[in-house]
Amino acid sequence: MFLERMSYPDVEKYLSRKDTVVIPVGSLESHGKHMPLGTDTIIPNRIAELLEERFPDVVIAPTLPYGATDDLRGFAGTVSLGVEGLRAVLQTICDQLFEYGFRRFIILNGHGGNVKSIEQVGIKVFERGGYLAIVNWWLIAGQIRPEWKGGHGGAEETAGVMAVDPTLIHSEYLTLGECIRNDISDELPSTSWTSVEFKGGMVTVPRHVNSITDNGWLAHGMGSDVPTNATREWGVEMLDAMADYIRDFIGALERAPLPKADGAK
Numbered sequence: 001m002f003l004e005r006m007s008y009p010d011v012e013k014y015l016s017r018k019d020t021v022v023i024p025v026g027s028l029e030s031h032g033k034h035m036p037l038g039t040d041t042i043i044p045n046r047i048a049e050l051l052e053e054r055f056p057d058v059v060i061a062p063t064l065p066y067g068a069t070d071d072l073r074g075f076a077g078t079v080s081l082g083v084e085g086l087r088a089v090l091q092t093i094c095d096q097l098f099e100y101g102f103r104r105f106i107i108l109n110g111h112g113g114n115v116k117s118i119e120q121v122g123i124k125v126f127e128r129g130g131y132l133a134i135v136n137w138w139l140i141a142g143q144i145r146p147e148w149k150g151g152h153g154g155a156e157e158t159a160g161v162m163a164v165d166p167t168l169i170h171s172e173y174l175t176l177g178e179c180i181r182n183d184i185s186d187e188l189p190s191t192s193w194t195s196v197e198f199k200g201g202m203v204t205v206p207r208h209v210n211s212i213t214d215n216g217w218l219a220h221g222m223g224s225d226v227p228t229n230a231t232r233e234w235g236v237e238m239l240d241a242m243a244d245y246i247r248d249f250i251g252a253l254e255r256a257p258l259p260k261a262d263g264a265k
């Protein structure tokens with residue numbers, strides 16, 4: 001059940017039986033020249049549709065199409081709420097849903113940069129006597145099927161977008177590499193995301209990703225996760241598996257007792 005299509009009596013009736021709400025959270029950010037800016041929103045939206053088909057008795061709130069993605073600013077069209085902006089928006093949404101009686105919040109997350117903000121909201125929900133669960137779909141997909149594991153704009157996400165609409169992929173750029181440069185110095189080579197390697201260790205140096213790559217996909221910490229490996233079949237199977245997984249997870253969370261509120265607001 002999509003919340004935007006329900007009436008308020010529908011919601012009251014649902015809340016007399018249940019207290020679960022799924023909130024997809026995305027991002028608007030560069031995923032390389034081959035992929036749309038809305039990749040992290042488009043994929044969770046599709047998983048939400050597949051979940052709704054499998055599990056019509058759960059409320060799915062409208063997707064938040066912006067996230068925290070400051071490090072990808074500079075690629076045209078990327079817009080970030082920042083960690084604090086996303087936290088504030090999501091906190092407001094969850095506070096109001098909590099007041100109506102929702103207690104189990106499932107965040108269907110599409111973007112790694114969103115996690116800090118979502119965790120802060122999750123602690124507040126816990127302190128008030130609810131649970132907020134963060135389903136990072138791309139990480140869990142790689143945990144339940146290691147061959148699906150992937151990073152930013154690599155094969156895993158490319159396959160996910162292909163499953164939704166193959167025409168969104170600019171195939172002429174599929175073979176383009178990550179175009180990584182050692183933007184700080186040759187002594188501190190760029191490794192995964194904003195880390196640099198030094199004497200066998202990885203040190204994170206937060207900076208804009210367009211300083212590291214001219215392309216915008218960045219999965220080189222993930223071995224063979226290159227966009228050319230993606231297929232539509234992979235994406236379809238993977239998004240179906242994620243919808244099954246979330247349906248089953250919701251069942252388990254609904255069987256668990258809620259935590260006691262500690263009085264904090």
Ligand SMILES: [Zn+2]
Binds near residue numbers: 039110152153157
């Ligand atoms: Zn992504």
